[in-house]
Amino acid sequence: MPSLRELLKDLIPGDLLKLVPSSFDIVGSRAGAVAIVEIPEELEPYKRVIAEKIMELHKNVRAVYRKLGERTGEYRVRELELIGGESVREVLHKEHGYLLKLDVTQVYFSPREATERQRVASKVKPGEFVVVMFAGVGPFAIAIAKKQPLVDKVVAIEINPVAYKYMVENIRLNRLEGKVVPVLGDVREEAPKFAGKADRVVMPLPKGAYMYLREAFACFKREGGVLHFYYWDREDDLFKRGFEIVRKSAEEHGFKAELQEARVVSPYAPRVYKLAFDVLLSRRI
Ligand SMILES: C[S@@+](CC[C@H](N)C(=O)[O-])C[C@H]1O[C@@H](n2cnc3c(N)ncnc32)[C@H](O)[C@@H]1O
The missing domain is CATH 3.30.300.110 (Met-10+ protein-like domains)
Structure with a gap:
């Protein structure tokens, strides 16, 4: 071609x-x-x-x-x-065996992040309770539930009513009713309803996820779990600041944070990248 x-x-x-x-x-x-x-x-x-x-x-x-x-x-x-x-404006997007309906002018969606969704989904183990904050039209939640059918539940919280409407439809299109639980609202108000339940929390909002770490830590089971945190940073200091923010906040909430994996998801601006951090949290004694 x-x-x-x-x-x-x-x-x-x-x-x-x-x-x-x-x-x-x-x-x-x-x-x-x-x-x-x-x-x-x-x-x-x-x-x-x-x-x-x-x-x-x-x-x-x-x-x-x-x-x-x-x-x-x-x-x-x-x-x-x-x-x-x-x-x-409305399309039916196909990736990795699931469908996503969305209006490209009214919601966030990036086909370039399909690999990152698969990477996160492949880490989920049977029986896990997962919270996806900032869920958009549902791509992370659906990727997880499709790749790990034995997941207990995937709660997906989204504030944009149009994105939420598409997420509800996408759950139905992929026959994941009951498995993926869509929640309309602000993470600040909705996440505390799942306090103490999560084995894994996904935070795909590089612009500002760090402001919701308190809500994320509150979602985890007492013993901890895995946090997927997203952040933008400059290439001269790629992974240092992002992990430090999580580590400090984890400590304040009674967890020890251990960096399992950190990677560049995509370039964002000249010399600035979208970064993913997988952080293992365990209870400090
Ligand atoms: C970067 S997009 C990611 C969407 C989706 N996870 C994806 O990967 O396509 C962030 C999403 O978070 C939503 N959002 C922003 N602030 C929020 C909040 N306080 N509570 C819930 N959702 C929020 C936005 O409406 C947007 O859909």
Whole structure:
């Protein structure tokens, strides 16, 4: 398959051609998908032809959206501009044997994090009680329940009512009713309802998960468990600060924290990365 840049080489002047993105996100399935692409200001006059060529490359893409700025606000969504195709917003995304329905303009979703979801899901053991905070349309909770069918329960807490609505539908689509328990509301208020129950807590909100560590520690069983913590940091000090925040907070809540694994999930900004920390917690005596 030719690259997007190759397809555009006679349509965009040479000095601008190098600004054509080498990758973009496709959300959806073979039956229908949307593409989400970052286009720099200089390529504004060429955005429609870029969209056309993306649709030529990927015949299942029915709409091409351009990112307008960063994700903002509590719901972590960004503005999108339709630059080609029909105004399709809702898609059925397929990854690793499960389906996720979502509206790309109203909820957070990143197909690039599928590998991270599988990595976390593969750690879950039979009989575990898992709390997924900041659950979005349910990808972590569903990945876990699909990969570990013997999990006791996966509680999934989300504040965006649109994302919650899709999560409820996704639980049904994947036949996980009763296994994944969707909760609409603020982690601050909802997580304490599961105090003392969890073997594992997932915190996929790099912007601010550290502000909810008290709620996370309260969810754990007395003996502790595993915390999956997400954080952004600069490459000069990659894993130090994130783990230190967790370690100190764990201590304040009566737990000893041991770093099991730390990894870069994805680049976030120049020299800044989204990081994942798997932390084993045990009761301090
Ligand atoms: C970075 S997104 C991750 C969504 C999902 N886990 C995923 O991986 O696709 C964070 C999510 O947390 C939700 N959120 C933000 N603050 C929250 C809070 N205080 N309580 C519950 N959900 C919250 C947002 O609406 C958003 O859907």
